[in-house]
Amino acid sequence: MSMVGDIQRNTEVKEPASLKDGAGNGAVKLEKKARYPYGAVFFLLTSTVGQSYSGIGLQAVLELYFTRFLFVCLTQADQLGTAAVNVYIALYQICALSAGFLADRILGNFLTQVLSTLLTTIGICLLSFSTWQYTVSPPGCCVANSNNKSVYLSGSEYSGSFNWSSNCSELDKVTILNQIDLNISPTLNMVLSIIGLTFFSVGYGHINAIQSVLVADQFTEEQTKSKERSFSWYYWCCNIGALVGESGMPVLRQSVGFIIAWITILGTTSSSAILFFSGGYLYFKKKPERLKCACSKKPSSNETNPLLNKEQRTTSQYLKTRLKELLPFVGVFTPLIVFWAIFYQQNSTWILQGTMMNCHLGALHVPPDLMPSVNDFLVLFIIPVLDYIVYPHLEKTMGVKIRPLHKLVAGMMSAALSFLLSGLLQLYLVKLPQGQDCLGDISIAWQLPQIVLISFAEVLVAVTGLEFAYSQAPPDFRNVITSFWFISQALGTLLNAGLAQIPGLTLRDEFFMYTGLMALVTALFVAVNWRFKYRDPS
Known part of the structure; x- marks a missing residue:
């Protein structure tokens, strides 16, 4: 389907009741009413x-x-x-x-x-x-063979008549029988x-x-x-x-x-x-802007702007101009690598902390590795609360538009506070008297405050980062800049793996180290980006 323009895709155009005089005095104004693309x-x-x-x-x-x-x-x-x-x-x-x-x-x-x-x-x-x-079963769970058609199971090829061991489930038997003719x-x-x-x-x-x-x-x-x-x-x-x-x-x-x-x-x-x-x-499908190398052509003396003369610019000139526009994003995305590295700790060190706590909430058993799912659940509520209640209320009471970088800083501060709480909790756990069973004293529910804070941090950083990358990138580089945002997450994953290899650190030391590191990076982020000039969407 051919691409249509912005006005054609979801805008109604209404002719005004009267026009200016025929002498051309004044321009005709069109009333545009944008429709939501449901x-x-x-x-x-x-x-x-x-x-x-x-x-x-x-x-x-x-x-x-x-x-x-x-x-x-x-x-x-x-x-x-x-x-x-x-x-x-x-x-x-x-x-x-x-x-x-x-x-x-x-x-x-x-x-x-x-x-x-x-x-x-x-x-x-x-x-x-x-x-x-194949069927996946623990080694030795099931043994089956029919008419010399052996079944490859758990890394070994078994032979012999049907011989189901006692710990082989009915599901294993049915699956193996269904696969017996496959080789x-x-x-x-x-x-x-x-x-x-x-x-x-x-x-x-x-x-x-x-x-x-x-x-x-x-x-x-x-x-x-x-x-x-x-x-x-x-x-x-x-x-x-x-x-x-x-x-x-x-x-x-x-x-x-x-x-x-x-x-x-x-x-x-x-x-x-x-x-x-x-x-x-x-869908509105934006056409890609392909680079056109005109290396054999030299722009005329009045064609000095490579952005306004795309047909006669060289690829190197164009990229050089674009790189200058992309540099500010480095100062925004680079510090957030540390945020993602620390954010992913909830799937490792926080689970280890949970193993030292009472995993029973009344009659309900909550395994430590289930707690990160609480984060996903909370995010579903935090997103609409921030978008439809918190942000509008703050802008109305403060009279200042909340910018993306404000949200990013708030998210980084929330992440630092979440690890401060986890460090204080771990400090209490390690100070219990020797021989005392901490599982009977401290409920895993005490992890909820830090999970709530890290959930707020995720929404403030992740959602805002996508919005920032789109709104501040040059229109023909929006996908590229958004991809850089995801690359910062990938580098955060690698940094997370590296931080886990630091020898000699206890959980308490790690939590306080992450708190200090996140606070330091937040301060650097503010220092680097406090004069960031936002792009005018128009």
């Missing part, structure tokens, strides 16, 4: 929920898939599995760079997402096919699985990096407030999918096995693709 936003956000469910849900069970299934017959399966998960995460995060370049310079946002969606679908199909050949090389299975995961990771990484830009592009420049809030609703939908994926996929894996989990992801990915394609005729 259809386009609906299709984009609902497909976002499905993509987020698929990407985060797969990640939730991926380490067990590697260690208990794909690499089970290899030595050091646990180490290989952990490394493979990190490669998967790093791959889809680093794909943000190519996603931004493809969307802004070659294919355009919509076509980039179309190809990426096809890639994720092909990837999960390959993964499902390879997993369909495929374990090496081929591993190759197909790795290719499928690579395709899925690359496709998901490209979609994740640029979809928020496509949502915001559906609004005109006059719809400033709606455009700003589109990032909040985009992130809200991402968290819906992530929450369901993180909590539901492990249950599926444990109840019915990996194959059903992968088929569920395949169904969700396919449904998201159908929704995305169905709304295609409603």
